[in-house]
Amino acid sequence: MALRIDILTIFPEMFAAPLATSIVGRAIAQGVVEVHVHDIRRWASGAHNKVDDRPFGGGPGMVFMCEPLTAAVEAVEQLDARPSTRFLLSPAGTPFTQPLARACAASARLMLICGHYEGIDERAIEELSLTELSIGDFVLSGGEIPALAVVDAVTRLLPGSLGHEDSAAQDSFTLHGEDGEPLLDCPHYTRPREWRGRIVPDVLLSGDHQAISQWRHEESIRRTRERRPDLAAQAPSGPRAHTRGI
Numbered sequence: 001m002a003l004r005i006d007i008l009t010i011f012p013e014m015f016a017a018p019l020a021t022s023i024v025g026r027a028i029a030q031g032v033v034e035v036h037v038h039d040i041r042r043w044a045s046g047a048h049n050k051v052d053d054r055p056f057g058g059g060p061g062m063v064f065m066c067e068p069l070t071a072a073v074e075a076v077e078q079l080d081a082r083p084s085t086r087f088l089l090s091p092a093g094t095p096f097t098q099p100l101a102r103a104c105a106a107s108a109r110l111m112l113i114c115g116h117y118e119g120i121d122e123r124a125i126e127e128l129s130l131t132e133l134s135i136g137d138f139v140l141s142g143g144e145i146p147a148l149a150v151v152d153a154v155t156r157l158l159p160g161s162l163g164h165e166d167s168a169a170q171d172s173f174t175l176h177g178e179d180g181e182p183l184l185d186c187p188h189y190t191r192p193r194e195w196r197g198r199i200v201p202d203v204l205l206s207g208d209h210q211a212i213s214q215w216r217h218e219e220s221i222r223r224t225r226e227r228r229p230d231l232a233a234q235a236p237s238g239p240r241a242h243t244r245g246i
Contacts, residue, residue, distance in 0.1 A: 003107065003158060004034045006076050006084065007147050008069075009114040010051060012039045014144045024152055026246030027161040035151060036079075043071035049074030052117050061118035069113070069124050076111065084111040086130050087150070088120060089143030096150060098182070104150070105157035112150060177221055181232050186219035 007015065015037045019028060027033045041049040051069070052062040077084060085107050087093075094100075104110055113130065125132070135146045155161050177183050189200040203215045226230055 001108070002031050002034050003105065003154070004080055004082065004084075004109040004153070005151055006109070006111045007035065007037045007114065007151075008040050008072050008076060008111065009142075009144055009147070009219065010040050010210060011114070011142065011144055012037045015148065018148050019151070022156050023161055027158065030160060032158050032160045033155050038076050040068055040072045043075060044068040053226070055118060059118070064115065064117055064120040064124070066124040066127070067164050069120065070127060073111065073113065073128050073153075077127060080109060082109040084109040086111045086113065086128060087114055087133040088113045088125060088130040089135075089146040089150070090115045090119070090120075090132040091134055091137075093134035096133050096135050096153070098144075098153075100151075101153040102157055110150075110154070112147040114147050115144040134167075142182075155191050177224070179232070181224070181234050183220040183231070184224045184228060186216040186223065189225045198243045 009015070015035075019025065019035055019037075024033075024035075028035055040051055044051045045068070049066055053065055055061070073086065085104070087110065089112060120178045124130075133146070133150070135149050140146065141153075189204060193200050193205070201215065203211050206212065
């Protein structure tokens with residue numbers, strides 16, 4: 001059965017084009033994954049479908065109210081017999097990583113809740129047992145773009161979503177060094193062999209697959225050390241990595 005992903009948002013119009021395009025669009029069309037977008041305002045009360053209110057204690061901005069969000073989550077949960085793993089996209093959340101993407105791809109059902117305003121009423125987060133999830137140390141206007149990032153990262157790991165079955169196995173953060181640290185992907189080249197004075201490394205045209213594999217691994221190590229020295233801390237024998245925060 002295909003992985004089901006439910007997205008809860010107050011801006012459902014943001015999802016139509018991205019979900020119909022490229023790898024995600026093809027995966028949905030082929031039945032590899034189901035993605036359902038739900039407008040939280042459907043479960044809001046009042047003439048204006050209000051979902052936010054002013055924060056207790058004062059301060060700028062508005063806070064997402066408990067009742068419409070809780071009603072939306074509980075109603076959407078009933079649309080499929082499979083229980084969902086619930087994530088709230090939030091800059092205060094656990095960092096979204098490639099290992100977590102793999103874990104999500106192995107799930108039967110995910111629910112992605114797009115945060116907005118100054119935040120979600122904490123009581124709703126507690127009541128719904130939401131796991132807060134972040135895609136980086138920066139703040140966006142809402143959780144819609146992060147939710148799309150999660151959908152893309154998870155979908156491309158599902159069998160049948162990519163043109164070549166080994167493509168995902170060669171991704172950054174999937175490769176590992178001798179000490180177990182995650183590595184960035186190596187450089188890639190295609191025709192022509194020479195372009196504006198820049199030449200493709202000879203080893204890639206040698207036909208020696210062992211040498212090519214060794215070069216790619218060494219380049220991954222070099223690139224990782226230059227661009228992301230912090231990843232070395234994620235090796236099993238090293239200190240714990242500094243967590244990054246959406």
